[in-house]
Amino acid sequence: MSAATSQPFLPSHLFIEEAVRESPWTQRILARLPQAERIAVPDGKVLPADHPPQSILLARQRGPFLRLCPGTSRHICCLYHNLDIAAGCDLGCSYCILQGYLNVPMTTLYCNLETMFAELDATLAQHPRHFYRIGTGELADSLTFDHFTAWSSDLVGYFSRQSNAIIELKSKNTHTAHFLQVPHHRRTVVSWSVNAAAMITSEEPLAPPLAARLDAAAAAQEAGFWIGFHFDPMIRHEGWEEGYHAVVEAIFSRIKPENIAWISLGALRYPPFLDDIIRENHPASRIRLGELLPGADHKLRYFKPQRIEMFAKMYRWIKAHGEETPVYLCMESDEIWRKSFGWSPGNSAGLKKLLDRRVGG
């Protein structure tokens, strides 16, 4: 989605790997993108270096689709599972880790989803007593290509039949209409990454504005879905308190606490190499200028007292709307939990339990 043009992203070129040429998931994309130029390639690893910027590769996922979130040493992790059905994003947010993280030659959609469903069947059946929270928003925005893949409809349908798993579709985008009528049995959390209005304007210029995200969230609530929100990354900027408080108020003016699966908080953090990339790719961005200092895991994070202040205030503002909504920190230590919230889940297992319980795990 481009805020400037209000037009959803449409790839100009589709590179199609031989292995997925006949896949129904590929065929669906081709049917929905008749205008895109199609280039058959034997192997997606070998592509022309000077491909057009709005190209997408339709490829076979060679590794597992499902991976446990790697977490960060000495930090509490929610023990989430990532489902890698895509890698790359069209939104170009200044802080995005994908700028320096992906090793794919271009935005890639993995079209061998029959393998993915088989892998999910096997994993969920093998561990029936384990509850899985699974998300597609780690290496891509969950919904940003959904207007021509509609893969989320398939995921919603699949997870509606699962007793020990829930799928989270995490996005800044608003392509939800196609799955709102799909029976979901509350086994899908549709969640939005949100930010202060000033940060959406300056750091997420191609993403839909907050109001559009909340409209989409309200529609998903209306359709009975669990709703999630992720204040991640929170960015300290002039007026950050008013900015983030306003977002909290806007959320609770549209979404009922009983429908909110969870709200996560994460302050801006990134590995040191991303600093150079942000400086080069987004020279006008001021996010690098925060007091970002190396932590025990070597990632740059805001100076600890600043993070505690941000999280403590957010916690207070959210909890002012009732105790029901679970609020959690993404990749923070036990110390930060205690000093920000006054309590801590103690460890990753404790946090997993808390979140699983919320959605019926």
Place this chain on the structure above:
Amino acid sequence: MEFTYCTVALSDIDDADRLFQLRPVEEIQALARSIAALGVITPLTLQPRPGAPPGLFRYRLVRGFRRYAAAQAAGLAEIPARLVPAGWEDQSVYQRMLEERSALTPLPPLQAARAIATLRQLFAEETPEIVRTWLPRMGLAANPKLVALYEPLTQLEAELQAALAADALGIETAGWLAAATAAERRAFWQLNQQLRLGKNRQREFWLLLADAAALKKRSISDLLADPALAALLADAELTPSQKSDRVKNLLLQLRYPDYSALQARFEALARAAKLPPEIHLRSTPWFAGEEYFIDFSFTSAEEFTRRLEVLQKMQEKGLIAALAELT
């Protein structure tokens, strides 16, 4: 078409035509002495100007600007030359010259910068073509970032270009300097000269300065004109290394004010503890954790007891509680 070898009169070479020159001619005395003793061993490469009327120069220099200058200084009238085939267009000669120069090692950044400028100005080449075909001819990767990095280097003052050529200025820092204002470059280079910074420290200091300037919405030259900094730099008692450390502290205070304030409070508490050199108190790096660490050395039971007494006094004075409060 083949190259031909001959001897030409120095006076037939156009001294003013520097189209093919990639680096300034410096320090030719030693070469001139060698040429006076042994003659020119490697011929110059020249481009003939067919049909040049009498009185006009018959050759343009392609390679050998230093040898040419040294031969002049040695008082030679003639010089051995290798002549480019007469039918070759300037662009073909330029291509050959670049390929010969980068046959063994890639063109250094400044020379690549000059070549890129020539390709644009005289041959009207656009960036994609420069990246795709010309960078490899210079022995460089076909990477657009290299054009962006190298091209502005020609804007640097001669002193900075010389420092870059002599490997006394890092290429990354040189790129940032080229994008800065002339006043900022001057101020930074003056600081660099005073502190005798190595390339890693140049980078570190420039980034700190650039970020602090952006934070304070001031220019780098303005920040460097700060009286506290000027006083520090003028302090004759301090070595360049000591000055560097103190300047860095000042820059850290500008760049990380909250962290620096906490660090100052920690240091004040550590001073209040009056710890002997054998006891060392430290926090986690950048106060990222909540722990403090104390290590001490001793050589006898008496010393061990004395160290523990010092630590006990810290506790009695409330310094341990104050430390715990800090983070």
